[in-house]
Amino acid sequence: MLDPAEFTTEALCRSMLARHRDTIGVRKPEVAIRKLTVIIKAALEVSNRKGFQAMSLRDLSQISGVSMGGLYAYFDSKTTLLNMILQEVAEQVRRVLADPPGEVAADPVAHLTWLIETHIRLTEAMLPWFGFAFLEAKTFPPSERRAAADSEIETEAYFARVIERGVAEGRFRTETSPLLASLIKPLLQDWYVKRAKYRRREVAIETYIATVQDFVLRACLADRNGG
Amino acid sequence: MLDPAEFTTEALCRSMLARHRDTIGVRKPEVAIRKLTVIIKAALEVSNRKGFQAMSLRDLSQISGVSMGGLYAYFDSKTTLLNMILQEVAEQVRRVLADPPGEVAADPVAHLTWLIETHIRLTEAMLPWFGFAFLEAKTFPPSERRAAADSEIETEAYFARVIERGVAEGRFRTETSPLLASLIKPLLQDWYVKRAKYRRREVAIETYIATVQDFVLRACLADRNGG
DNA sequence: ATTTTTCGAGCGAGCGCTCGATAGATTTAT
DNA sequence: ATAAATCTATCGAGCGCTCGCTCGAAAAAT
Numbered sequence: 001m002l003d004p005a006e007f008t009t010e011a012l013c014r015s016m017l018a019r020h021r022d023t024i025g026v027r028k029p030e031v032a033i034r035k036l037t038v039i040i041k042a043a044l045e046v047s048n049r050k051g052f053q054a055m056s057l058r059d060l061s062q063i064s065g066v067s068m069g070g071l072y073a074y075f076d077s078k079t080t081l082l083n084m085i086l087q088e089v090a091e092q093v094r095r096v097l098a099d100p101p102g103e104v105a106a107d108p109v110a111h112l113t114w115l116i117e118t119h120i121r122l123t124e125a126m127l128p129w130f131g132f133a134f135l136e137a138k139t140f141p142p143s144e145r146r147a148a149a150d151s152e153i154e155t156e157a158y159f160a161r162v163i164e165r166g167v168a169e170g171r172f173r174t175e176t177s178p179l180l181a182s183l184i185k186p187l188l189q190d191w192y193v194k195r196a197k198y199r200r201r202e203v204a205i206e207t208y209i210a211t212v213q214d215f216v217l218r219a220c221l222a223d224r225n226g227g
Numbered sequence: 228m229l230d231p232a233e234f235t236t237e238a239l240c241r242s243m244l245a246r247h248r249d250t251i252g253v254r255k256p257e258v259a260i261r262k263l264t265v266i267i268k269a270a271l272e273v274s275n276r277k278g279f280q281a282m283s284l285r286d287l288s289q290i291s292g293v294s295m296g297g298l299y300a301y302f303d304s305k306t307t308l309l310n311m312i313l314q315e316v317a318e319q320v321r322r323v324l325a326d327p328p329g330e331v332a333a334d335p336v337a338h339l340t341w342l343i344e345t346h347i348r349l350t351e352a353m354l355p356w357f358g359f360a361f362l363e364a365k366t367f368p369p370s371e372r373r374a375a376a377d378s379e380i381e382t383e384a385y386f387a388r389v390i391e392r393g394v395a396e397g398r399f400r401t402e403t404s405p406l407l408a409s410l411i412k413p414l415l416q417d418w419y420v421k422r423a424k425y426r427r428r429e430v431a432i433e434t435y436i437a438t439v440q441d442f443v444l445r446a447c448l449a450d451r452n453g454g
Numbered sequence: 455a456t457t458t459t460t461c462g463a464g465c466g467a468g469c470g471c472t473c474g475a476t477a478g479a480t481t482t483a484t
Numbered sequence: 485a486t487a488a489a490t491c492t493a494t495c496g497a498g499c500g501c502t503c504g505c506t507c508g509a510a511a512a513a514t
Contacts (some may be wrong), residue, residue, distance in 0.1 A: 026493065035493095051366035053280050057470060067495045069472080078470065138362055139278035149424075179430065179438045182421075186413035194409075197376075203406065211406045218445045253459070255513095284504060294461045296506080305504065458513070469502075474495105481490070 001118070002096070007125040009044075013037045016088050023080070025073040036074055039064045043081065044128040052082060052136045082136065083144060089126065089133045090151040096122050097158050108166030109217070115158055116188065116216065117209050123192045124205055130192045152185065159184050163220065172220040180219055187212050228345070229323070234352040236271075240264045243315050250307070252300040263301055266291045270308065271355040279309060279363045309363065310371060316353065316360045317378040323349050324385050335393030336444070342385055343415065343443065344436050350419045351432055357419045379412065386411050390447065399447040407446055414439050 005011065013036045017024060026032040042064035046055045057078060061068050075081040096118060104114045123130045137148035160181035166172035191198065191208055198208065232238065240263045244251060253259040269291035273282045284305060288295050302308040323345060331341045350357045364375035387408035393399035418425065418435055425435065 028492080031493075051280070053278070054366065056468075058468085061496090068470095069496065070494055072471070073493070076471095135365055139281065139366075177438045177441070179435070180442070182424070183414055183417065183438070183442060186417045186420075187410055190410065190413045193413075197380075197409070208406070211404045211410070214404070215407070215410060215442075215446050219442050223450045255458085258459080283502075285502085288462095295504095296462070297460055299505075300459075303505095456514080458511100460511070461507105461509085463507100465504105465506080467503080470500100472499075473497100476495080477493090479490105479492075481488105483488075484486085 002121050002125055004125065007092075007122075009041050010037045012088055012092070012126070012129070013040055015091065016040070016084055019087065019091075020084060023076060032074075035066060035070075039066055039071065039074055040085070043085070044132055047136065048128055048131045052132070053139065079141065079144070082140065083147075085129065086133055086137065086144065086148060086151075089129050090147070090154075092122065092126060092129075093119075093151065093155060097155070108162055108169060108171045109221075111162045112159070112166065112216065112220070113213050115162060116184070116213050119155070119188050120191050120205065120209050120212070123188070127192055127195065131195070134189065134193055156181050156185055166220060173222050176220050180216070184212075184216055187215065229348050229352055231352065234319075234349075236268050237264045239315055239319070239353070239356070240267055242318065243267070243311055246314065246318075247302075247311060250303060259301075262293060262297075266293055266298065266301055267312070270312070271359055274363065275355050275358050279359070280366065306368065306371070309367065310374075312356065313360055313364060313371065313375060313378075316356050317374070317381075319349065319353060319356075320346075320378065320382060324382070335389055335396060335398045336448075338389045339386070339393065339443065339447070340440050342389060343411070343440050346382070346415050347418050347432065347436050347439070350415070354419055354422065358422070361416065361420055383408050383412055393447060400449050403447050407443070411439075411443055414442065 010033065014033055017029070017032055017036055024032060024036075026035065039060070042060055043052075043055070046059055046063060057068060057071060060066075061071060064071075075084060097115065100111060100114050100118075104110045133148065137145060160178075163172065163176060163181055167174060167176055191205075237260065241260055244256070244259055244263055251259060251263075253262065266287070269287055270279075270282070273286055273290060284295060284298060287293075288298060291298075302311060324342065327338055327341050327345075331337045360375065364372065387405075390399065390403060390408055394401055394403055418432075
């Protein structure tokens, strides 16, 4: 479904580097990618454990093995580091959700099902990144907070459009609530926000995906088709 | 439905004071409640704006009008203040959700509907408190984090028990997913977590409650009863 | 007169961030 | 081929500042 090679920390850091070529001081790409990867890995690990604010740059330096000064070759402030990570998450969401396979896009039901599965699998592939984004985006400066809210609205819009089309084409109940698109998002988020709980209960990702799909489709489809 | 007088900041602070009589240095109850109320009001206000960690005790002192030393007559550490608030939230959830009216408890469908409405109305009555608990609980020390997780599981259990009974009594589909109870919680949370979004879109609380109730019941009930 | 409550300057620790020093790689000059 | 010059990447002690928290004194209440 998703190619795992596209979501390794290294691959994602390559994408980050490309976007910040001008602000990153290290010129040689192999060196830059290698070090950026260990920095980001460490940053995600520590932040997911105790929060981004609580992670000091000395923590990050020690765990990544890069000196204080060395860190500042890759970002010019702690807030910039935050933004680099959040932007990469938003970028991947856009890249992955924006173009469904042709045969899927043609049918609202298939499209909705695909969106749910793909979103959950994307968050699974980038678990520390989404955990980070969810945990941190709320507590930060106005501009970062707004960017996070925009990204959220963008995701919601993918669902809203499909539902609207499904209703227009008569595949969904005409009474389908316009609120539904908003309510799908928290269902998808629960998988990575409460990941520990689902791991403890040994819920497989396929089970989770199927449950959410069924939950949503029962709300959309006419009664007879709900089973 | 809920008596607003029970959820004023002052009423809640009275409950907090009772629970921490031994660690609060101020002896006269009227004085203690009055000051605790302004402290908690200020703490919730600042924390909801920029996060509990980012709120310094100097911020809190200035905004509440209570001196640094004065604050420490009400808690012995910043973490204690956090716990006092989280405990009060957990206490109210327990108090309100634990005893449904008799006529409601008798019927699984009515009980489930009641739980959804009551939980959403409770979070609305204590909006800054729940916003605070949601925002902060994740980022904090192990013991606080565990307490928050326990409280969450407790809430989930209310829903799990009703659903189980509904299935046993033949009111709900036998295939009703055991995951459903977990998935209800994020739907309820969205109301206070994304409160700004729903306010902007002018979604009334009654609309939200009805939408969630319909969403959940469609997942539980046999197909013919879904409308 | 004595207890209770309030005050806020001050403490040590830790924060984000800077910057001069330096070791290694690469280019240029001879 | 070798020496000199230049550039790149890395380092970590130290700066100014704010943090959570304390404590002895002042003020208010009894």
